[in-house]
Amino acid sequence: MAREAVAWPPEETLSLWKREQARLKALVVDRDTEAWQRDAAFSGLQRVGGVDVSFVKGDSVSACASLVVLSYPELEVVYEDCRMVSLTAPYVSGFLAFREVPFLVDAMRRLQEKEPRLVPQVLLVDGNGVLHHRGFGVACHLGVLTDLPCVGVAKKLLQVDGLENDAQHKEKIRLLRAGGDSFPLIGGSGTVLGMVLKSHEHSSKPLYVSVGHKISLEAAVRLTRGCCRFRIPEPVRQADIRSRDYIRRTLGVPGPPAPGQERSQKVQRPKVCPQEGSEEPEGEGRPPRGPQLRPQDNGKASSGSGELSWTWQRAQAA
DNA sequence: GCGACAG
DNA sequence: ATCTTGTCGC
Numbered sequence: 001m002a003r004e005a006v007a008w009p010p011e012e013t014l015s016l017w018k019r020e021q022a023r024l025k026a027l028v029v030d031r032d033t034e035a036w037q038r039d040a041a042f043s044g045l046q047r048v049g050g051v052d053v054s055f056v057k058g059d060s061v062s063a064c065a066s067l068v069v070l071s072y073p074e075l076e077v078v079y080e081d082c083r084m085v086s087l088t089a090p091y092v093s094g095f096l097a098f099r100e101v102p103f104l105v106d107a108m109r110r111l112q113e114k115e116p117r118l119v120p121q122v123l124l125v126d127g128n129g130v131l132h133h134r135g136f137g138v139a140c141h142l143g144v145l146t147d148l149p150c151v152g153v154a155k156k157l158l159q160v161d162g163l164e165n166d167a168q169h170k171e172k173i174r175l176l177r178a179g180g181d182s183f184p185l186i187g188g189s190g191t192v193l194g195m196v197l198k199s200h201e202h203s204s205k206p207l208y209v210s211v212g213h214k215i216s217l218e219a220a221v222r223l224t225r226g227c228c229r230f231r232i233p234e235p236v237r238q239a240d241i242r243s244r245d246y247i248r249r250t251l252g253v254p255g256p257p258a259p260g261q262e263r264s265q266k267v268q269r270p271k272v273c274p275q276e277g278s279e280e281p282e283g284e285g286r287p288p289r290g291p292q293l294r295p296q297d298n299g300k301a302s303s304g305s306g307e308l309s310w311t312w313q314r315a316q317a318a
Numbered sequence: 319g320c321g322a323c324a325g
Numbered sequence: 326a327t328c329t330t331g332t333c334g335c
Contacts, residue, residue, distance in 0.1 A: 056327090057327060092323095158324050
């Protein structure tokens with residue numbers, strides 16, 4: 001049942017949202033806080049999380065929020081949580097977090113509750129971090145609310161603070177040679193807002209990596225690169241694939257998901273699918289090269305006080 | 319009216 | 326974000 005579209009937020013709500021972003025932005029830590037982040041091989045890093053929200057075709061309210069946790073450096077899925085949710089906020093550029101973050105925080109809470117040992121040491125988020133209109137994108141937002149290191153990974157350049165996806169920019173991208181090559185995105189104030197990264201050898205479209213929380217830009221880029229079997233880093237890619245898959249199955253079968261197909265909060269098999277033929281229209285058809293195997297330390301998931309307040313509920317009630 | 323517009 | 330399969334190329 002395709003439900004009615006979520007109303008565009010009144011100016012007053014946008015104002016409240018901006019204030020909330022400004023308040024939380026003061027809590028962002030844009031440097032490395034964990035030992036593994038400083039290690040050249042990320043020794044000590046064992047679990048990387050990925051989140052995403054997929055939508056239902058003719059329905060502007062229903063969506064599937066997913067959280068996956070992958071082992072590092074093997075990049076195999078060790079945890080998956082897909083859940084249908086009802087969106088309460090519309091998509092407004094610059095305010096993506098108010099639409100998606102509440103459900104992602106919920107997923108993290110469920111993980112913490114059910115499988116605390118699987119809580120990831122860092123999250124890769126589909127969207128931007130400090131590369132944002134007010135320096136506080138969804139990756140920062142989720143990071144501050146969960147108190148976890150977060151990296152923003154966007155597929156398109158958010159043209160902000162003087163940054164433009166013009167001929168100049170495209171030319172710089174064309175000059176990126178090997179996978180791993182990158183160049184900085186410098187805002188009008190001279191600040192480095194993020195890095196343009198050629199995440200895969202055979203991908204002409206780059207990724208836009210920015211700091212979300214508790215990680216340096218250098219480590220964020222290196223980690224993103226280390227999670228790429230294809231153009232999109234595996235944690236985000238798996239979260240996307242599985243959430244869309246969940247929607248497909250949910251729509252195909254009336255009523256709640258069949259008991260045998262309930263994937264929520266299930267530990268998945270670390271199997272590698274045989275057919276990975278296509279990924280991006282780019283043709284990065286080469287799966288191989290999992291990051292080299294590493295000895296391991298023990299990672300400690302920093303758990304702490306996360307904030308949790310949205311002005312949307314209040315704004316709607318008012 | 320025109321251009322932008324993370325997901 | 327979503328509408329969409331097979332197909333050409335490295």
